Amino acid sequence: MVDVAIVGMGYVGVTTAATLAHIGHRVYGLDIDVGRIELLSRGKAPFYEPHLDELLARNLERMHFTTDYGEAIPRADVVFIAVGTPSLPDGRPDLRYVEEAAREIGRHLNAERFTLVINKSTVPIGSGNWVEAHIRRSFSETHGEANGRFAVASNPEFLREGSAVSDSLYPDRIVVGADDPRAREILRKLYAPLVAQDFSPPESVPRPEHVQTVPYVETDTATAELVKYAANAFLALKISFINEIAALAEKVGADIRDVARGIGLDRRIGTSFLQAGVGWGGSCFPKDTAAILATGEEYGLKMPIVAAAREVNFAQRKKVVEKLLGELKIIKGKTIGLLGLSFKPNTDDLRDAPAYDIARELLEKGAFVRAYDPVAIPRAQREWNLDIEYRKSVLDVARGADALVLVTEWKEFTELDWTEVARVMRTPVLIDGRNALPGKVVQEAGLRYIGFGVPAHFPAYERVAELR
């Protein structure tokens, strides 16, 4: 068992805490947000993430949550930094939270023994040295010279929101970057149960059949830091690529869903991350693609592929409004309903969600915007300053609306019976912003179905449906 402290109880910190406790370690979870710590102490995640509450509750006896660095850090063999690194206006990540965490860690490190500090936040290449310098400085202010009392390693995180628990228990790989041999040894010990998959899976998140052991990739610190940015940039450009091809499919009358399957079955390409639509959002792809470009710039290096991936992506959001204009001709005064607000299903995270830009542009064009999301409405009411009318159900949004836009492919929407929806709309137009619905079924239910790069094979709709 390793004693672990995790600084930052967000999506990454809490999931890592619960996972490490589940595989047998003792975990101190630390955050400056008192409300978060209170919730966590009761076994409740401070955000919506499937199965996380269960994993927390199951392992609570090996977990302790606190706002006090002095309580957690001196007891730990390993300290993770998992605080946020949001974008600055120029695209570089804002490292102020990492810096604060590093300083506090340095101040509270146990001077009597060796501690490994592991950076899990996504930080620019070279940050390992920078974090080490901050820790060394505050350590020496409190205890005198550090003299090898700690080392800093990098351990980027690859979990996805919405499937964070499964991604964390059964990762495709673990990447650790460490220049210090003691650090490499501790990391191997820490991750041994995950690598060997030597733990009992929680009932609701069974181990996928193909997972037997987890590849463990050891590198130097800078390489591990670059792996993280390269992975996110590649995934982001894969989606942007399919969106660019979808635009061509639309012109030539091809079906992008079959194109994606046709190319994806080539194992060199792979079928995942080829879903065309309104594009990527969230707290990672937008921020991390901006950050890798900013790093390139620092070295006088242009990165046109990543830049193009961003350009294509943010244009997708505007296409929703173009498609609506094509159908309705006039948007001013029309009522548009948004289905889904979070940047992807199974999360309430609204950071850089496409729904925000879509709603803002519709409002600017004089539309009335209504929205329904199974979990994200309370956060949207708190975090978004937009004149959106939040409703309680799909039917509530659809009643009397001129068009609906599916922005997030929640299961509740993909499994919906659309007949009643078509009946209550003023004009039954549906833009499927995720190509997630069965177009023919939706069309047969009486809606005009418009996807992204999906041909309209189906008969035209009655323009003004009877209002009931």
Ligand SMILES: NC(=O)c1ccc[n+]([C@@H]2O[C@H](COP(=O)([O-])OP(=O)(O)OC[C@H]3O[C@@H](n4cnc5c(N)ncnc54)[C@H](O)[C@@H]3O)[C@@H](O)[C@H]2O)c1
């Ligand atoms: N969210 C993801 O899916 C994901 C996946 C992989 C990597 N990452 C990276 O991991 C990092 C964390 O992301 P997140 O989404 O979990 O962040 P988050 O915004 O959900 O949580 C960050 C937490 O850190 C806390 N915090 C800030 N300053 C602190 C301090 N000085 N001391 C203690 N706590 C402090 C905040 O109160 C907050 O609870 C980022 O660098 C992100 O890029 C995120």
Ligand SMILES: O=c1ccn([C@@H]2O[C@H](COP(=O)(O)OP(=O)(O)O[C@H]3O[C@H](CO)[C@@H](O)[C@H](O)[C@H]3O)[C@@H](O)[C@H]2O)c(=O)[nH]1
């Ligand atoms: O074929 C696809 C797949 C995804 N998306 C969109 O892409 C965005 C990101 O989705 P996803 O990657 O599933 O969620 P994240 O939680 O943002 O996870 C990404 O970002 C994390 C933070 O760095 C990494 O850890 C993960 O590996 C990486 O997948 C979302 O808006 C999705 O709707 C598409 O448009 N088409």
